[in-house]
Amino acid sequence: MKIDDVRGMTPDQLAEQLVSLKKEQFNLRFQAATGQIEKTHRVGEVRKDIARIQTVLRTKQAQA
Incomplete structure (x- = not known):
C-alpha cells in the first residue's frame, strides 16, 4: 500500500482498512x-x- 493511496481515502475508509x-x-x-x-x-x-494509516488518520484529525 502506497502513502498516496492512503492519503486519498476518507477517514471512514481508513478506519475500516x-x-x-x-x-x-x-x-x-x-x-x-x-x-x-x-x-x-x-x-x-x-x-x-498499519503505521501509515494511523499517521494519516492523526494528521486528518488534527486538520479537522
Whole structure:
C-alpha cells in the first residue's frame, strides 16, 4: 500500500482498512507462533501499512 493511496481515502475508509489490517496481523502472528506461516515478509508489510494509516488518520484529525 502506497502513502498516496492512503492519503486519498476518507477517514471512514481508513478506519475500516485499519481494522482489516489488524485482523490480518493477528492471524499472521498466530500462524507464526504455530509454525504455519508461509509469507513471512507479509508481517512487516502489514505493520508498516498499519503505521501509515494511523499517521494519516492523526494528521486528518488534527486538520479537522
